Amino acid sequence: MKAAYIEQTGEPNVIQYADLPDPTPGPGQVLVKVGAVSVNPIDTYIRSGAVKLELTFPYIIGCDLAGTVTAVGEGVTRFQAGDRVWGSNQSLMGRQGSFAELAAVDEQWLYPTPDSMTDEQAAAGALVGITAHLGLFLHGRLQSGEVVFVNGGTGGVGSAVTQFAKAAGAKVIATAGSEEKLAHCRELGADLAINYKSETLDADIKSFTESHGGVNVWYETQREPTVERTIGLMQKRGRVILMAGRDARPEFPLGQFYTNDLSLIGFAMFNASPDEQRACAEQMNDWFTAGKWSPQIGNTLSLEDAAQAHQLQQDNTLEKQGTLSGKIVLTV
Numbered sequence: 413m414k415a416a417y418i419e420q421t422g423e424p425n426v427i428q429y430a431d432l433p434d435p436t437p438g439p440g441q442v443l444v445k446v447g448a449v450s451v452n453p454i455d456t457y458i459r460s461g462a463v464k465l466e467l468t469f470p471y472i473i474g475c476d477l478a479g480t481v482t483a484v485g486e487g488v489t490r491f492q493a494g495d496r497v498w499g500s501n502q503s504l505m506g507r508q509g510s511f512a513e514l515a516a517v518d519e520q521w522l523y524p525t526p527d528s529m530t531d532e533q534a535a536a537g538a539l540v541g542i543t544a545h546l547g548l549f550l551h552g553r554l555q556s557g558e559v560v561f562v563n564g565g566t567g568g569v570g571s572a573v574t575q576f577a578k579a580a581g582a583k584v585i586a587t588a589g590s591e592e593k594l595a596h597c598r599e600l601g602a603d604l605a606i607n608y609k610s611e612t613l614d615a616d617i618k619s620f621t622e623s624h625g626g627v628n629v630w631y632e633t634q635r636e637p638t639v640e641r642t643i644g645l646m647q648k649r650g651r652v653i654l655m656a657g658r659d660a661r662p663e664f665p666l667g668q669f670y671t672n673d674l675s676l677i678g679f680a681m682f683n684a685s686p687d688e689q690r691a692c693a694e695q696m697n698d699w700f701t702a703g704k705w706s707p708q709i710g711n712t713l714s715l716e717d718a719a720q721a722h723q724l725q726q727d728n729t730l731e732k733q734g735t736l737s738g739k740i741v742l743t744v
């Protein structure tokens with residue numbers, strides 16, 4: 413099979429596209445003929461070596477995939493040949509990645525793809541959707557009627573946060589960096605969209621939430637969170653979700669934090685159990701079918717363009733070029 417893989421960590425050009433042996437599904441595994449994959453920032457951190465994992469070379473890159481089951485291993489109960497599936501969590505914890513024509517995947521990391529969802533949409537929404545859902549509901553305990561703020565409302569995770577918060581009956585404030593992306597935030601369901609470069613950003617958040625008493629769930633997607641600012645904008649018992657920025661050392665106003673009964677919650681999607689992730693996936697599928705979830709695709713390339721796709725992702729996530737709106741999807 414053709415695969416995109418690395419033999420060593422480094423810049424995007426360490427990614428090779430060539431033949432590797434076909435995998436065979438082991439016990440509990442499903443063999444997926446991959447139709448589409450998508451790129452996530454973590455793929456670029458693993459490839460560069462910034463996030464140090466034990467990698468077995470050749471190491472196939474990529475977490476997300478969608479495709480069709482062609483064979484099942486011993487003991488598989490949830491899927492059979494011909495089923496369309498999507499999933500994430502590949503390339504982590506010693507597993508090989510998804511950027512290949514075939515992938516042998518533990519069935520616990522796969523979900524049925526709704527009939528009306530393309531493989532491109534399913535792959536685009538996989539890791540970011542599960543992350544948004546875990547942050548809002550498992551960790552953020554979001555309730556209908558609450559106010560959610562999401563920094564980066566059209567980003568991979570942010571666009572899912574905006575839509576899921578809206579689907580759950582929250583009021584949503586989202587930020588973006590251009591007029592076009594602000595309009596996009598509103599299309600995704602934001603009640604208020606504000607440019608994150610605006611000098612009146614905090615005043616606008618305050619006046620929007622004044623009658624409500626502040627923000628209930630702050631979903632931060634930035635790698636250098638301004639926790640000090642955030643805490644001043646929260647309602648009592650608010651929850652601040654932090655999920656990016658391994659090297660950040662933010663200022664922390666302890667007095668204002670504990671005297672308002674606030675919670676600061678960090679999480680990584682890959683720590684969630686298969687059952688926790690499946691609960692997210694099932695609701696995402698339902699919301700997709702009900703027209704409340706639309707995975708956002710910014711660029712569509714081919715699997716052989718994996719190095720170019722990594723460059724584009726890191727230009728946006730690390731260099732903040734702002735040239736991406738939605739996920740980079742590679743068709744296989």
Ligand SMILES: NC(=O)c1ccc[n+]([C@@H]2O[C@H](COP(=O)([O-])OP(=O)(O)OC[C@H]3O[C@@H](n4cnc5c(N)ncnc54)[C@H](OP(=O)(O)O)[C@@H]3O)[C@@H](O)[C@H]2O)c1
Pocket residue numbers: 452453454539540543563564565566567568569570587588589590593608633634635655656657679680681682728729732734736737738
């Ligand atoms: N903990 C976890 O489990 C987990 C899971 C997934 C991702 N992550 C991390 O979460 C982060 C976001 O991932 P992603 O896939 O959503 O990235 P992404 O698609 O690159 O989105 C980045 C977002 O940041 C926005 N942005 C850029 N500069 C900003 C600023 N100064 N203020 C506010 N927003 C700004 C961008 O808005 P514009 O496009 O409008 O400029 C865009 O919406 C990454 O660091 C990733 O590693 C963590």
